[in-house]
Amino acid sequence: MIQIFSNSLGEEEIEAVRRVFESRWIGFANECKLFEKEFGEKIGESKVLAINSCTAGLFMAMKILGIAPRDEIIVPAINFIGVPNAVIAAGAKPVFADVDTRYLNILPSEIDRLRNRNTKAVFLLHYGGHPCDVDELRKHCNGLYILEDSANSIVSKYKDKNCGTLGDIGCFSFDAMKILSAGDGGAITVMDEKLFLKAMEVRYLGIKNRQSGIDSLKENKNRWWEIELASAENRYLTNDILCAIARVQLKKLNSFIKRRKEIWRIYQSAFEGVRFIEKPPEPLPDTESSYYLYWIKVKNNLRDKLAAYLVKNGIYCTFRYYPLNLVKYYDSKERLPNAAQLNEEILNLPLHQNLSNDDIEKIIDTVKRFFKRV
Ligand SMILES: Cc1ncc(COP(=O)(O)O)c(C=O)c1O
Numbered sequence: 001m002i003q004i005f006s007n008s009l010g011e012e013e014i015e016a017v018r019r020v021f022e023s024r025w026i027g028f029a030n031e032c033k034l035f036e037k038e039f040g041e042k043i044g045e046s047k048v049l050a051i052n053s054c055t056a057g058l059f060m061a062m063k064i065l066g067i068a069p070r071d072e073i074i075v076p077a078i079n080f081i082g083v084p085n086a087v088i089a090a091g092a093k094p095v096f097a098d099v100d101t102r103y104l105n106i107l108p109s110e111i112d113r114l115r116n117r118n119t120k121a122v123f124l125l126h127y128g129g130h131p132c133d134v135d136e137l138r139k140h141c142n143g144l145y146i147l148e149d150s151a152n153s154i155v156s157k158y159k160d161k162n163c164g165t166l167g168d169i170g171c172f173s174f175d176a177m178k179i180l181s182a183g184d185g186g187a188i189t190v191m192d193e194k195l196f197l198k199a200m201e202v203r204y205l206g207i208k209n210r211q212s213g214i215d216s217l218k219e220n221k222n223r224w225w226e227i228e229l230a231s232a233e234n235r236y237l238t239n240d241i242l243c244a245i246a247r248v249q250l251k252k253l254n255s256f257i258k259r260r261k262e263i264w265r266i267y268q269s270a271f272e273g274v275r276f277i278e279k280p281p282e283p284l285p286d287t288e289s290s291y292y293l294y295w296i297k298v299k300n301n302l303r304d305k306l307a308a309y310l311v312k313n314g315i316y317c318t319f320r321y322y323p324l325n326l327v328k329y330y331d332s333k334e335r336l337p338n339a340a341q342l343n344e345e346i347l348n349l350p351l352h353q354n355l356s357n358d359d360i361e362k363i364i365d366t367v368k369r370f371f372k373r374v
Pocket of ligand 1: 052053054055056079080082125149151152172173174175177185186
């Protein structure tokens with residue numbers, strides 16, 4: 001089966017893990033700190049913390065901002081379930097917003113429609129790696145925090161600034177399906193200095209000044225085991241094994257994006273003028289995409305049939321992300337026409353750096369063959 005995601009992990013990553021094993025310390029230490037520095041340089045923001053997942057970052061964001069019961073957070077309907085889960089865990093209410101039918105990014109007008117006295121923040125997802133029109137959105141967010149889920153947009157740029165550094169807090173993912181893949185792990189950026197210090201506490205159980213026993217000993221405290229808590233928090237620390245892998249992946253990241261962009265272009269010209277297919281849009285002017293997803297719209301109620309045909313022919317495909325307002329658990333009353341339409345039409349085809357030219361040809365031929373038969 002041709003997979004929709006893949007990773008490029010090899011000898012260099014194994015070597016990096018070996019180095020960590022040999023150091024006899026596999027927890028949070030130098031590799032994590034170096035990763036924070038190097039990733040920060042890559043995205044142009046020094047206030048970065050390495051954490052154990054992007055979902056951890058979403059949960060942390062609620063704590064950092066003090067989101068509480070009765071607060072409301074606007075969330076684009078096409079997004080990952082971890083976002084509303086984090087909001088609900090904070091006792092607050094996720095309010096689902098409709099998205100643009102081409103970019104699948106949140107509609108600015110939805111923020112005006114949905115905001116009220118209780119609204120505290122708006123989540124942005126840069127769907128598939130294509131940055132939202134952030135300046136336009138900002139006009140509608142005055143007085144609200146902007147939280148970026150940058151899991152799709154690791155090095156995407158909006159007017160030369162990296163996604164995940166455009167709002168107040170940004171969350172990144174390095175799980176098994178992401179472009180930079182370490183198996184798990186994530187990062188959080190926090191723009192405000194005070195909130196950044198708070199984030200450090202939230203990351204590690206709420207311990208004041210993030211001090212470990214070893215840190216206290218170094219400061220010649222005679223009872224270095226004493227604990228001072230600022231608040232009662234969860235534990236979102238990552239470790240040197242994951243960060244050692246992530247550091248190697250970071251060096252390879254540009255080559256991954258380059259190949260993804262090449263494949264994107266091949267698909268775009270191959271699907272030009274194909275009946276029943278609407279291609280995805282190019283990134284907005286003055287933006288750069290990370291090319292995380294490739295999405296087509298399949299017309300005439302043929303999406304599910306095409307999906308079944310591709311899978312039968314050894315090509316995995318899917319739809320990211322099933323509209324959140326349709327997830328029964330959330331019990332949303334929002335009727336969102338664009339999300340409803342996209343739910344019938346969108347299909348993600350494989351897009352990753354390990355696709356061979358033969359794979360790409362097979363995917364394109366199989367899609368075209370399907371439409372010749374209908
Ligand atoms: C858009 C989006 N946000 C957040 C996440 C969560 O990432 P993680 O698996 O690192 O928690 C994912 C994971 O698939 C995602 O696709």
